[in-house]
Amino acid sequence: MNKSRQNEFELTRILMAAVDGQATDAELQRANAMVTDDPALARVVVDVLTQESWLTWHSTKARQDGELRGDLLQQIVAAAQSTAAAGARETTVSAGAPARRSDARSASGWLLAALAASVVVAAGWGYHIGRSQRDAPVANSGASPALQDEEAPAYDARIVHRTACLWSSSGDVLFDDNYALRVGEALTLLEGLAQLQIDWSAGQATLEIEGPAGLVLTADHGASLSHGKLTADVAGAASPFRLTTPNGEVEVAEGTKLGLAIAGGAVEVHVFEGRALAKIPWADDQSDSKQVTVGTGQSLTISAASDGRVHWQRGTASRDSFAWQRSMGADSLRIPPQYVQAVLEAKPLLYWRFEEANPDHVTNAAGDRFHGRVVGTAEFVKHGDNQVVELGSTPTERAYTTFLTTDEPVADVLDEGYSIEAWVKPSHYHWATLVGMVCPPPAPEQRRPHAFLLELGGPRAAATSIEHPGRIRFLHRNPPSDDVSLGTSIFSEQAYDLRQWQHIVAVKRGAAMALYVNGKLTAAGDDTTPLPAGWRLIVGQLDEGQDYRRFIGQLDELAVYPRSLTEQEIRSHFELSRRSQRALPPPATDRAVRLQIKPPAVDWSELVQGLARGA
Template sequence: MNGSTEHRRLLQLWLASCDGEVSPGELAELKLALGSDRELRQLVASVAQDVSVMERYLAGGAKSNGSDRPQRAVPTSTADKSRGRQHLATAACVLAALLLGVFVGRSTRPSNGNPEVATVIEGGANPEAPAVRLTEALHCVWSESSQYWPSETVLQKGGSVELLEGFAKFDVSSADWQATLQIEGPAAVVITSEGLPALRYGKMLVSLSDQTAVDSVAIELPYARICVTPGTELGVGAFGSVCETHVFQGVANLELLWDADFEAVNSHSSSHQRIEAGTSLVHEVADGTVRNIRQGTANRGVFDTAAFMRGGPLVITQPYVEEVIQSAPFAYWRFEDATGGLIQNEMQDQYHLHVHGGVTVTGLAGNRYAYFSPDEPANGPRYLSTAEPISSALLADYCIEMWVNPSHYQTSTLTGVMVPEKRIPRRPSDFKHGLLIELGGFSGGSRLMRPKRIRYLHRSLDPDVDGASLFTSSNYAVRQWQHIVCNRIGELARVYVNGVKVGEDECATPLEEGQIAVVGQLANTRVERCFCGKIDELAIYDHALPPEEIQSHFAAAEAFHSDSPTPTSRIDRN
């Protein structure tokens, strides 16, 4: 048997192992091959590092009906998976996931009293497979779906689900241990033949109960094994060649299964790492070898909206307010009060924002903001809007400035200018938006959105007249405040994030009159593209702001406290 044929066989075996369809002997053979065959590791690693293939696959795989409600994924059978793997993009996506896929559920006991080396008890030793039950789904968009997941759904063996956006929580119960899992889209979960959940890619928050009959439970990666003790809470993220482990409570012991050419950061052996509570480790794979490992501070905000401000709070200083007022916006909403369902325009007695649905104003006095909670499903309208049209002030140059803190990667509208709808339009040609500033997630079609990018749309209401639809060159941040400015000057549209220009396009089309401002969802009649997170200091100008003025505004606000943990996630950059 030549080398290429053997590599194909091992890759097929690897694919089957992700679905839990290999025997313990085959799994041992696979691990031995990966440990000894550098070319095989390089082959798989090269596929895994093509994250763009996975993102294009995810973005194109959604069947979204525009609803913000949790949508149900169609379980994929083993036969369907085999047919689907014939498609090159799908195969590349799956292989990328396999390299850094996470597998939860094997219980371990210490070997020779050494807590850093554990002997795995194979799933067959426990005749009762764990029950995996979906307990909560918030703002979820599932791939290949048009229906909803009911609460208390039990995931079956051999099935798989792909979460494009939102948060899903699961309870996992076996005779020996219990755990709760939370995944955040984009992520994929497969239920193996042992009934165990496997995270192929994405982010997962794990909490192992301290009431267990085992010494530890293993979270396995193809090149590492993480053994966690009862009572441990940790987050694991995996995309492409990068994997992160953050321990929030308890202790995790990591054992590398692949070659490594770096020095240990906190142990006597480079193949074993002990991760204490409050710390994190980042691993990177290159050419089939673990080449880099870095220690940092554990940051729960990378994995969970419960720790929402992972980058620190936004502090609006008096110099910031004075600079904005000096720049002369015709509308400036500070979100300090919503008495009577109105958010006052600080500049004049018109263009006040009307509150619709469950939008709240919260925070400390002087630093309050509009809050679109991610902890509640958007079952009805939840937005802000002006009663009067504002587009007459935007017919030539203009600027829209705001601070934004999204709860997660999402397909949502931050703000727009549109002809108010009296009823839900039946045809896309009836949509009357002149301007949209939106966040791209993984559920919007590639013609409309780009995953993790900001979209700035400026167009005529005449469908036969071209406009501008541009996307930022870099990702927006999640659970972190950022300063966003959309500037139209002459025949150019530009986007600035944190004072830096990140997008530009030609924009010769003027806006028409008669359009109101809508904040937090696509339109006043449609519960679609609903934003989850925080918005503050929204200002609209009837003139463009020069770059130096935009940079000065950004510098005048204290976006992060020095004593707050800074974002440490590498997986969000992919």
């Protein structure tokens, strides 16, 4: 067996183990290295898992006691090698024509395309590899979306807006605004929000994607979503706009606005306005397929069972489950004079209210020292008589890398405890540093060590010592360090809210650590060490020299106290502000929260990068 065939066989074995949930981290890293070293293996990934998906759906006998039969594995490898050898014999279609699929899989070609794309995209390989082969022909296995002829594009698709987007497993921003997309091009959005505009001769559609998500543009004026969330607004379409998913196809009628969420084997369709038609294969009523109409205000959940049948259930559409459907200005923050008085009476070391007109300076309302300095471009937003700071809202590099820091270090040792208080409104689920305390580096070329961090967890990572999906983290560490194994971290029990103001307080009372959200205790821990001296406050990113974990959203009423606030004080501060607010929108359901923060199947590479950055 030559080296090429050995690599294909090894890669296939790892992929099959990954499908069964049995692949180890070392095997996944080996597979990623193989595809990175030999981009031609990307085609094997797509084709092998496409065929495995076909076997799973069409023949439950393909597996015996949960193990893939050896003869079928050999057939899959042989088919993958045959496809790779075919090279340039891909099928292309002319402009405006739908992609043709082989007769053997005509009933499920769209399903296989979504399944194949989902595995590659979830592994963080899809676009990273596709980018390096952008001008090379891509083989069509009969199940993957057919690429359009480069000289006759089916339609014009462009990225028109981005918010804190991380593309591909490398974490680099690979797509700019007005970036022209091609049919068959995979978008791997690890984090952030991206808006796409699709125009063709008979219609127009706007897609808004929420990371983590995997999307492939298809040749029939549609898109295939493998995982994640999107909202679609379809206008002027002479024929339905099609969205394919692992559990069925959704035809979106003209004048329809809907949301689509895929996670944990379930597909949810939420129609806000208009009408959509869900085509469900192998429905649980024993029919070969089922067509279900979803109207205004309705939702449909489609989930696959172990017997290969697909179950569906109706419900009520929820706009709050989709970040794009919530305006950042919908929930305002009003701070009455009683709140300001209560904070000042609690004697904070610093109190930043962000009320000044100077875009480069933040005044400490509690004293003459520890004022703030704006590095970059911050926006200041009015909420009635109150003003808040907004970070990362403008799609420019300078605005995106904006952070705040104190103009001098704090020399005192806070050995009796401390408290950090702030009102926070995140734009979307993302791994971000709200507030940090950094100390001088041990040497000029070394990173600044952290003594304290208040952070948000992203949507995609499994729970680790430094990040829990969608949760708030409170880290205390003495001696200060960038070693992730040191210090004590506690995490909120519930996920934080999107585009809604929430009151967050981290408290250290002697050895006790406590985290409060909206006046309620949500996490507790113990660490006997005091807060060291010499730290400098940083807001909006990991530290001055590392523009990672950037916060995108709004923040206000930041206060640092040289003592521990009591529970009564914390509840009083929360109630003083919220009593003056209008009624809050209902929180997202537990199910919606889980869908929002569900990670892709494989996401170890971004985690490794996060660990390497420390803190």
